[in-house]
Amino acid sequence: MREVSQIINGKRIIVKKPELLAPAGNLEKLKVAILYGADAVFIGGKEFSLRSSASNFSLDDIKEAVEFAHAHHAAIHVTCNIILHEDNLEGLEDYLLKLDEIGVDAIIVADPYIMSLAKKLNLKLEVHVSTQLSTMNTSAIRFYENLGVDRVVFAREVDYQDLKEVREKVDIDLEYFIHGAMCIHYSGRCMLSNYFSRRDANRGGCSQSCRWYYDIFEKDQQLNHDEIVPFSMSSKDMSLVDELPKLIELGVDSFKIEGRMKSLHYIATVVSTYRKLIDTYCADPDHFNKEGYRKEIEKAANRALCTGFFKDFPNSQYQLYNQRDEHPTQDFCARVLHYDTSKQEAMIEQRNYFKVGDTIEFFSPHHENILIQVKEIYNEDREAVEVANHPMEILYLKCEQPLSEFDMGRKVLTNEK
Ligand code: SF4
Missing domain, CATH: 2.40.30.10 (Translation factors)
Structure with a gap:
């Protein structure tokens, strides 16, 4: 169990400050994320990454991203988290070697073959297990630890109690989602998009079929029609802004913000708010005033917010059955x-x-x-x-x-x- 806080000069301070990990879909967003306080940024390359439409980083872009990040004492994580099919194997080894040569700090992977290949190639970069593998328990984490990975990104469906228990039992780096969109399925196990739009969600092509509008029928009778609004399966977005002190006290290593497709304004607002919250709390956790942070986050909130699975199983209040519009307050x-x-x-x-x-x-x-x-x-x-x-x-x-x-x-x- 890692030491999270210490008494220094009669005052408790947090000595194990979590990493703030932000998303970026292009170089401009990456620079903003770092300038607004991210300790690390995750990006997708043009190959082997989910969110293919947001992944516009060529190898030259990744090199520029690494140089900018390192000059600002930040790290770059590159997603290589597709589920590999036979025809995805070609070029993988060269790609990993190039990422390592460029100086990328970590790759985020879902396919066990990429984990073992990274180790076989003796790469300097860290290997992080993607949330796509839905890791939720100590035994699974130990399994990945034995494969030599450096960090496990939890499934978004892990609640606080389980997180606390796991943190007490394992020493490997743990990363936890604190803000962003939720899937209606376990991440990495959803085939709605594959069936409905023939786009592979697990190879970067999710068409967000869960958020489409659906007509509902009971036998032949349509239940939502005319004045009754259409039905969608969309969850509210998650924000743990009010819960962050509890997570810091647990000693979670990295707090992840989701959203490589999000706007510059969204990234700047969300990253800077969490940055200020983490710094303020860690400097004096026993006199922390949580006022104001939620209001600031809501200025960029595209959709209504909830706490995801953090407290308990979500109920109907956590769903957006018929609203997919975005509603920033400013x-x-x-x-x-x-x-x-x-x-x-x-x-x-x-x-x-x-x-x-x-x-x-x-x-x-x-x-x-x-x-x-x-x-x-x-x-x-x-x-x-x-x-x-x-x-x-x-x-x-x-x-x-x-x-x-x-x-x-x-x-x-x-x-x-
Ligand atoms: S269809 Fe919805 S639930 Fe399925 S992967 Fe895409 S966003 Fe997630």
Whole structure:
């Protein structure tokens, strides 16, 4: 059992700080995740990875990702977590050797052959057992430990009591999901997409068939029709923001945020909130004030949130039977490219509509949130404009408080002020 906290100068502090592991679907998101506080980022290559549509990292991109991460004292984990069919074997050995040569810190794997191959090739990188293997008990963890893997990523369906028991019994690194989408099946064992859209969920092609709308019949009678809304099997997303202190006290090694397909704003908001929470709690766990973190997470929440399987089996309150729309409470409208201190002016890239008179909240890993009311907007030709309605347009805004590159601006909705 690892020591989680110590009394230093009469005050308890957490000495075993968990790793914050964030997702990234491209290099821009990866840089934002690291700048906003991720200790490690997981990405998918173009081969052998799930989420094929989010996996746009070529080997050159992975090299750049590793260089950027290491320069910022962060790590890169690459997913190689498809279930291999015969025709997926070709090129695997070369690919693993290249990842190792590039300096990737870990691969996340689901197929036992990749675990054994990584060991046979004597790679320097760590091997992590993917959540796709639905690992939920001590004996299974010991089995993987005996194969020489370095970490096990738990199934999302493991509850707190089981997690606590396992943590007390095994010493291997454990990774646990703290935030993101849930499957309606055990991860890695769902074939809905394979049957309904002929896309292999376990080779990166999940079409999210569980979230489609379905008509329901009892014998020949349709139960949901006309005014009755369609039915879907979608779960609310999971957020353990209120439970994080319990997880830190257990000594879980890594906290994983799901969502390689998510937006820049989502990644920045979620990563920075968990970063602040972990740092604040670890510095003084006995005087921790949990206020404010949930509200911050909800600014980027695409869907309603729940605690997944953490507390108990989910009930009907955890499901979204007929809502798949995304409902962020604030609109991401600007990314800061540069701040001119002498002119007190920010150069921004427009990301969503806003106009003169709107209030924008800028957030950052470097400062507390800053609210500004937009009084003037200038375009690249220095002409005053009333509205910012061209995606990715370069614009200038006055702001007395200094901003930094990669700060994000979100439009505050009227009822949020
Ligand atoms: S169809 Fe739904 S439950 Fe199945 S793998 Fe895809 S997202 Fe998960």
